[in-house]
Amino acid sequence: MVIRPPEFPEPTRIPARDRSASRAAPERYTARPPLIRPALRVAPGFSGRATGRPYAAFRLDVLASVMFGLQPGRRQFGLAPELGYSLRAPATEHDLLAGVGLVHGINAEEYTLGWLPRFVAQSGPDGRGMGVRNGLWFDFAENGFSVEVSHQWVGRGATNIHDFQVSLGLDVLMLAVVLSNARMAWI
């Protein structure tokens, strides 16, 4: 007598259907509610001036902002009110910046893209001026580095000054959060 493993007959199956969600899940009630992400960005960079000397200069931005998510999900649209200080040297100029940006991403697991318009109040050796800076900001995923390309116009009396800038930013607040092992919703 040959002993063999007993066999079970296969029943007739009910054909399976795909009943997964009919649209992309917004994750509103699971892990991704609207996020609030503060940032403190230190961004050294290059400044080129088309309308006067010095043509090329070093620029350092220190910018504090808070990104407020307007919707739930892995990638969120949000507003980013921002305050900052900017230094341009040589022929030292000091700028104060204030504005509200529009960002998409916010969650640090993904990249964030932003349009950052700001008002500029400038003080330098040639006097004071007011103007506007418009920046396109790209924040890399999963680290605190970002790149900003911007144009700044400042009216100083009858003189118009146009600067073009490229800066590499490091979010020192994010660095501190990671080092302190704090449990933030946006990391």
Added chain:
Amino acid sequence: MNRWWSSLGLVAAAALVGCASPARRLAKSRDFGEALCASQFHSRQPQADLDYVRARIDAEARPRLHLHALTREELTQALGPAGDRVADEAVVVRAIAGLDDVDVSDVQLRVVLVGQSKAIAPIELTRQTVSNLTREQLPQAEQIHTRSHRQIDMERFARRPLLGLTAAALEASTLFIVPVTVFTRHSRRVGASTVTIEPTQAEIAAAAPATAALLESAEQYTSGGRGMRDETSRVWLWPRFDDPDAKVVVEWTYVARGCVDARPRMRKSTTHAVEVTREATLRLPPGPDLPSRINARFGDQMQPLIASQR
């Protein structure tokens, strides 16, 4: 005037749709994980919303089950006289549970055989329990005992030979009473130990062929993880009993994990799991023995659990 009333009706309908709770809206778009979370953390009527979501998941997932119990003839045909002995004491059952793919974190399913007014605990499928049923003798595991002894560290001797030889000479001069080489780490004590060598599959198959065959079959017909996604299959051994009111009770649970409320947040908050459980009772029809009653109840088709409650 009619147009005015129909416009008002449309506005009212839109307001009603807009006012539907988030849980119900999410359930309608089959976003069941989110819907379960919303019913518990963002609802004015949590129980009503949970019941609604549960009914929607059931309708979309269509949970189904099939049991097949091996008859005495099937067991004897495969296992020989040992199959007859197994059939005297136990019922070998294969269960297949399935459902359509729905968006929840997990689905858990529990099948309980109820007889003589209590849940019948299944017999654990181990070599020992199966060999008790087949009344075959399993080969014994070999045990190797090692007594406590001293082991010389040759690497240490190679690195510090002069110290080692001096320590050995000193230890010998104390008639090996003072373990000087242990102090200098040229030797170490190894405690007593017991190593158990289990018999191989081939040895088990030779000594207890019916046990090995039954275990192989159980392994072959077991698939899927602990939770249930799409389809899962298990083989159980239930002790044989006689009760005209015997029934199969199926309990299944939909789980949504990682639930949080929808407030904007900066810091990570604690997440919760929401579970919703359903139960179906399947009464076994009368029959000559338990396997034939189970097979008569389930036939050769997967049985929908929702319809079978009727």
